[in-house]
Amino acid sequence: MTILQDAPPAAAAPAVRETMTMAAALNRALADALAEDDRVVVFGEDVGALGGVFRITDGLRARFGEERCFDTPLAEAGIVGTAVGMAMNGLRPVVEMQFDAFAYPALEQIVSHVAKMGNRTRGAMRLPIVIRVPYGGGIGGVEHHCDSSEAYYAHTPGLTVVSPATPQDAYALLRAAMRHPDPVVFLEPKKLYWAKGEVDTSITAELGRAVVVRPGSDVTLIAYGTSVPTALAAAEAAGAEGRSVGVVDVRTLAPFDDATVTDAVRATGRAVVVAEAPGFASVAAEIAARVGERCFSYLEAPVRRVTGFDVPYAPPKLEHHYLPDVDRILDAIDTLYPDEA
């Protein structure tokens, strides 16, 4: 058994720096990890010949072979449960759940076994598993294809939960997740799969670190995943109206980077949390509570949340009513200035 040893000396993939989509960045991260560490195996439904329904594993089977990238039977509990066993046996499984809601059959394996094995074995048997989950809406998807399921995972002790918002972070955070000794639920905002950005594969990222993606002195928007570009657009619009609005990209939902978020909010005294998921008992609720606890004496107004409504995700013709958008964020920002109303 070779679990928990460092990766073998890197047959490091040559660094590249180019503009690519988030999907391509994720594909490259998987390819580079497969090339560098022969313990990495990638599997799931349709990830082989098809290259995944979102083409994230495109070309991996052809390049690395059937033993390293393979299609599974159609059973999500089976995919995650066998990943547990493979990880126990020294492999580093990276599994794909086809869509957010299709991961629910695996929830028992994730919550009761993936998340707890390290704890139950007093640290002796860590499970370096990455569970990739395309999540969120805004793509005109039918039911069960657009859930924001992050709260289920973030609420589960033992899981590290990550969601990138840019191709660069997608590459660097997925590499970090695959090197991580513990299980990571890697939530991929599917609406951003085809958004392009520059990726430098020599840049590394650390899990558990938020980043200020736009400085601002009046208001802090706190967002992750698909909501980051929405928050940036709102900040830009607010800037045109004379308000300096900053944006923090949370990037790792659990463990949460209190320091970065707290510093940003203390500097402005006003905060809005933006997320697609229903707001009740959500990650956004947790963020608002933490900000309230740590920044109370700095706040000029209560922390606001702009989230999805507490209803089943709306069908495609109605999802624009459901999703937080620029106007709803601007509306929330206005409520932070009650004297100007």
Added chain:
Amino acid sequence: MSYTEATVQLLSPQGTLVENDLSAPYLPLIEKLDDAALKDFHRHMVVIRRFDIEAGNLQRQGQLALWIPSLGQEGAQVGSAFAARPQDHIFPAYREHVVGRIRGLDVMKIIEMLRGQSHGGWIPAETGNFHLYTLVIGSQSLHATGYAMGQKFEGADEATMVYFGDGATSQGDVSEALVFGASYQAPIVYFLQNNHWAISVPVDRQSRTPLYLRPSGFGIPGVQIDGNDVLAAYAVTTANLDAARSGQGPRFIEALTYRMGAHTSSDDPTKYREREEEQFWSERDPIARFETYLKSKGADDAFFSEVAAEAEDLAADIRARTFALEAPPASKVFANVYTDPHPGVDAEAAWQAAYEASFDGESA
């Protein structure tokens, strides 16, 4: 994985009746059918294929968010649907458009769902006990089993039939459904359409043995049929539903068919399968062989013209009604989440309405 020595076939791909030991128990059920019933089989297969093409066109033209074709599976679906009695309950997967139509569902409901106006929205009590589509693979097998357990507890003269595919057989839910169905001797027919592909994954990744053998380990009789033979689908399903309804416990049918089209409009099968395989199944098309059979029994050109006209009429009607659909109101997002008024949802609905009104004519 294709036909085996155990495959029950009543109508050959050439359109002639098959008389052998496997077909013998079922042929009397076909002999009882009058010409009108046989013509109805054909009518429904042809009309739904035209509907399917029209819906695919509407999707490509941006009218639907998604389309799920049933091309090639009409024989298994039409035959099994006509085997059910009005009091029976049907739990579909998501590709059984013609089963719904035969049970009385206005297929416009399927169009509305896949256009993105609703999450289904039909009411089984109004659609011949045809329940909602289930997009999560295999989950409905347990719902159907539970429904059938209720039928058993009530002593009702009813049965339940559940449709699922070869991919679903790998889901734990389907195995658990077989365990419960057998344990309680529920009046249910598990109708597996083995269309050979779970998106890009061939059936041999799901099972190394023919799938009709699997239920035997659960204590449930299994039978394999040529699913592109509407007569076999009708007769074998009739016999098995009758057995289930009369207290003989659950039954399992594997219908060998083929998904001639893509998994959905989002899929491109040229990436993972061979033209030769599609050709093999194309030569075993359910409609072509049945047309030959009907002609041999004397159906005339007028009948086939009439069916073609009916198919065109439905396609035109669906097209017109799709273009006439209006965007659903925002209030629908908040409707029917709970039975009783819910303070959280009600407050959000009120906020959303006031928010939308605040734009005062501007686009929100």
